[in-house]
Amino acid sequence: MYRPRDPHRRPLLLALAAALVLSVPRPAPAADAETSDVLAWRAQRLASLTSDSGWLTLAGLYWLKPGDNTFGRAAGNALTLDSPALAPTAGSFVLSGREVRFVARPGSGVTHEGAPVGTLELVSDAHGEPTVLASGTLRFFVIERVGHLGVRVRDLDNPHRRNFRGLEYFPVSLEWAVHARFERYVPARRVKIMNILGMEDEMPSPGAVVFSKAGREWRLDTVLEEPGDRQLFIMFADATSGHETYGAGRFLYFPMPQGDTVVVDFNKAYNPPCALNDFATCPLPPYQNRLQLRVDAGEKTYAGAPAHHP
Numbered sequence: 001m002y003r004p005r006d007p008h009r010r011p012l013l014l015a016l017a018a019a020l021v022l023s024v025p026r027p028a029p030a031a032d033a034e035t036s037d038v039l040a041w042r043a044q045r046l047a048s049l050t051s052d053s054g055w056l057t058l059a060g061l062y063w064l065k066p067g068d069n070t071f072g073r074a075a076g077n078a079l080t081l082d083s084p085a086l087a088p089t090a091g092s093f094v095l096s097g098r099e100v101r102f103v104a105r106p107g108s109g110v111t112h113e114g115a116p117v118g119t120l121e122l123v124s125d126a127h128g129e130p131t132v133l134a135s136g137t138l139r140f141f142v143i144e145r146v147g148h149l150g151v152r153v154r155d156l157d158n159p160h161r162r163n164f165r166g167l168e169y170f171p172v173s174l175e176w177a178v179h180a181r182f183e184r185y186v187p188a189r190r191v192k193i194m195n196i197l198g199m200e201d202e203m204p205s206p207g208a209v210v211f212s213k214a215g216r217e218w219r220l221d222t223v224l225e226e227p228g229d230r231q232l233f234i235m236f237a238d239a240t241s242g243h244e245t246y247g248a249g250r251f252l253y254f255p256m257p258q259g260d261t262v263v264v265d266f267n268k269a270y271n272p273p274c275a276l277n278d279f280a281t282c283p284l285p286p287y288q289n290r291l292q293l294r295v296d297a298g299e300k301t302y303a304g305a306p307a308h309h310p
Contacts, residue, residue, distance in 0.1 A: 031174045038172045038267045045270060046167065052139075053154070056161040058279040059083070059138070060153035064100065069093040071140075071151070072105075081153060085136025091117075093142075093151055100124065100142050100149060102133060110135050124149060145281050146199040152279065160277060165304040169267075170244075176266040176297035180211040182257040183219075191221055193235070196248065196274050196282045203283075206232065207257075209264050213293055220264075220289050230256050234264075235272075235285040238295040246275040246301050249285040269298030276302055 048054055062069075062079040070077040072089035079093070091104035104110045104117045111134050112120055122131040126144035133140050139154040155161075184207040191205040203223040210219045222232040237249035250269045254262060273280035 034174050034177055034265075034267070035172045038265070041268050042167070042169065049167075049276070050161065050164060052156055054161070055273040055276050055280060056164055057139075057154040057156060057158050058152065058160075058273075058277045059155035059158050060140075061143075061150055061279040061281070062153075063148055063150040064093055064095040064142075066095050069095065069151075079151060081138075083136075083138060083155065085138045085155070085157075087135070090135060093122075095149060098149070108135070143281075145195065145197075146201045148199065160304075163304065165302070167302065168300040170297050170300065172267050173297055176295070178211045178213070178264045178266060180209040180262055180264045182260055182262050183208045183210055188224070189221075191223055191286055193223070193283045193286060196280070196284060199281070201283075209234070209262060211264065218291055218293055220291075221286060232256055234289065235283055236269075236289045236291060236295075237285045238291040238293050240294055240296060244296070244300050245298075246271045248272065248274060248282065249290075250298060252298075266295050266297040269295065271299050271302055276304075 049056060060081050062071075065078070069079055070089055070092045071079040071081070072091075073082060073084075073086045074080070074088040077089055087105065087108045087110075089105055090108040090110050091102055094101050094103060100122045101119060102110070102117060102122055103119050108117075110117045112131065117133060120131065120133075122133075122142045124130055124142040124144045130141040130143070137156040139156070140151055143150050143152045185205060188207075189205045190202040192200060193203050194200050203225070205221050205223050208219045208221050210217055212218075220234050220236055222234055225233050231253045232255075234252045234254075235249055236252065238245075241247055241249055249272070251272050252264070252266065252269045254264050272282040274282040
């Protein structure tokens with residue numbers, strides 16, 4: 001039997017459909033914003049890591065002794081790097097007090113800013129941007145760590161870079177964008193920091209972040225890497241370290257607090273360079289920053305990590 005179309009039926013169906021859509025749980029705007037922010041941060045980290053100056057390019061680290069330190073591919077050098085991009089003996093790093101100069105061998109192919117090098121005084125990374133020398137795909141420069149001077153080598157064609165397997169993360173969670181109390185140290189304290197090579201240093205700590213999780217309060221000492229920095233640095237380990245995450249702990253930055261509270265976003269916790277390469281000099285978390293708490297947020301252990309387990 002034919003029934004005439006009900007003129008009120010379509011508006012009623014549209015209203016029901018709209019009600020159904022509205023009844024489906026949707027992420028809160030804050031969660032959406034957090035996810036977008038963290039995904040943008042991950043993309044930036046990936047771009048930095050895989051760049052020409054990223055940690056995946058590290059190919060060597062050599063500590064200098066006073067006097068002449070020959071450098072090249074041949075086994076008889078004081079500093080030997082088995083690379084076809086390097087001459088058998090490219091030259092010498094000469095350490096005199098706190099000064100380093102490079103003396104190239106004739107025809108070594110070593111350049112600085114595109115020009116062949118004869119003798120060149122080198123600025124270390126302790127004074128900002130270091131003097132970078134080049135030989136083929138290699139880049140090498142002087143670093144200073146706790147008073148020790150060394151030569152760091154990058155290879156733009158490093159297999160670690162070419163075979164990079166990508167990074168894995170815990171799911172982004174708004175619960176790990178923690179609202180913390182910032183307890184200032186007046187005056188700033190000095191925190192003892194040991195690096196992965198056993199070198200000990202002290203860094204200024206402007207204060208600690210204190211937050212609540214799992215029914216209790218936790219605190220982490222922060223450090224200021226350079227005077228005038230507008231962000232603070234945390235090295236921490238937790239109950240996931242050595243399991244889902246890198247055994248030596250993870251790193252985290254957050255903006256310098258303007259008041260007594262701050263958001264510490266553990267979704268942006270990441271692996272130190274040592275988790276990706278054997279030639280980094282990573283600082284380790286101080287004992288007070290080793291938490292008996294599962295921080296299941298941020299970066300997980302790198303699947304292509306080197307064999308060492310500090």
